[in-house]
Amino acid sequence: MGQCVTKCKNPTSSLGSKSGDKEGGSKSHHKKGGHKEEQHAPCSKAIGELSNGTKALEVTMETPVISAMMGEPHRDMGLDGNGLSMLRIEELFYCYKDEHEDAILEEGMEMFCIDLCVDPAEFRVLVLAWKFQAATMCKFTRKEFTDGCKAIKADSLEGICSSFPVMLLDAKGEENFKDLYRFTFQFGLDADEGQRSLQRDIAIALWRLVFTQNSPAILEHWLDFLSENPSSIRGISRDTWNMFLNFTQAIGPDLSNYSEEEAWPSLFDTFVEWELERRKKEEEQMAKEEEGRCTDSECSPTTDRLETEGSRGSQTWGGH
Template identity: 65%
Template sequence: MGQCVTKCKNPTSSLGSKSGEKDSGKSHAKKGGGGGGAGSGHKEDSKFPADVNGTKSPEVTVETSVAPVLLGEVRREEPEPEGEGLSIARIEEMFLLYKDEHEDAILEEGMEKFCNDLHVDPAEFKVLVLAWKFQAATMCKFTRKEFVEGCKAIQADSLRGICLRFSALMEESRGEESFKDLYRFTFQFGLDADEGQRSLQRAIAIALWRLVFTLDTPPVLERWLDFLSENPCGVRGISRDTWNMFLNFTQSIGPDLSNYSEDEAWPSLFDSFVEWETERRRRERAEQEERRRREEEQEEAGLEHQEAETEPTTDCMEASAWGGL
């Protein structure tokens, strides 16, 4: 975009060729004036407006023929505003502030600066939502097309405009269909396209699950992530099917997992999770029962000890009473 604007505002090569045409026109006018022929003179007068020395008329004719061409070039190459005051030129200029020196994209360093200027953390949910609206193919990267089309999609052509849109974008992400789209996008966003990955690394999947559920956290999420972290089944990667089905799992299975059925078409990893979680809860209940039993025993032992301590005191009082008599 920067090159296009420069070319339109300073078309030196075009003006150079047009300058040559002017010189040629001047020379031709002088020769025509010196010829003195009636036919020739009438032809020159009809083609060019009369002038004192005949040298300025060709300039006027050439300039009037050049101007529409140059204006036409500006109209073609200068981006027109879209929507209500949206400027593609300003979007392109904003992109150039963060663009990498060697690649036509905003990469990790530029992304960090971009987020700092937006006053957001690169690992924040807002940035994920922005990447979703930009339809970014890779983490920590915005191509020129993604950036421009994304800004057009959210109707913002400045940093302030993007910041003002965050509130509406957060609200949009809460919608059922919008969140489903955001959720599915997050899986693809987390893949390493250069490596040709087809499943998410376990650690990245855990981080992205926490991130995508920032606003509405399912009750079972932390137990699921603990299960993956402890890795009882040797989980190394999360497939697209497992990722997508987990959203259905959180929406259809209750927090106590009582309505889960292995007969349904759930991924096998979910069967392992339910078994693991059921066993964990059984152990937790057993531990609670054991703690309660010990507390009751300690309480009973404490009462007996108190009774044992109070009996001698009573005997002493009785003895002192008899002694007084």
């Protein structure tokens, strides 16, 4: 999920990269169990195109699963208080569920994103994972998927797609974004390895992702600082991650109101010193370039002023 940066160990990769190229939406899922083998095709069908311009995939499935995917009515589907069919949610989960584990894993997640017509690396997928309260990248447990669908009031692919605008709007709220921001740190950790801090490259990728809708002015300079100092910055702690949001809200773009006396992480002190020095060098370089463009005969302020004053003097004496 997201860019699958934790599981794939590659912040620029997409879901499923470990298993090589996929066959897109035409690949079928095969599940083996104690009974006869079931075959599930990708669960997507939409009229026309979604907002991102991606065409939906063809569907070869028969009811009741196809009705579960697209929200079509089907008999004997018990509805909850919000009118959601738990059977449709269950069938949607089984369409992408791993054949060995009771969860949607990397390959199923890739197919899920394809059928939703979303890029696994885009912000909408992170927001969906937040709404589902997913504990791990590239994975939805049965409970996370079921509770998530209930939370966004959707029991089909079509319902999930139509919920994206509302989810994005929710993510813009101050308190909701703070919750999403803190969720992103935990989401990026590798639970299997017991990680307590984010790898630097993963943190950079997640910072860019989580600030998609509202990027602070200082963000790119901060990420440049992290990228240019790999030896001294190996990981990002939870405290540093959380405090950076406060930093973007409290400190102005010119960094003039930053004080080392306040309780900022020491990494921020280093960053501010680095950034101010970078700006100083940039200004000096710009001044040298400006001087290089000006020659005595072309744009010397003194020469221009003398010539103008001399011209005025001639006109004055000539008038007498």
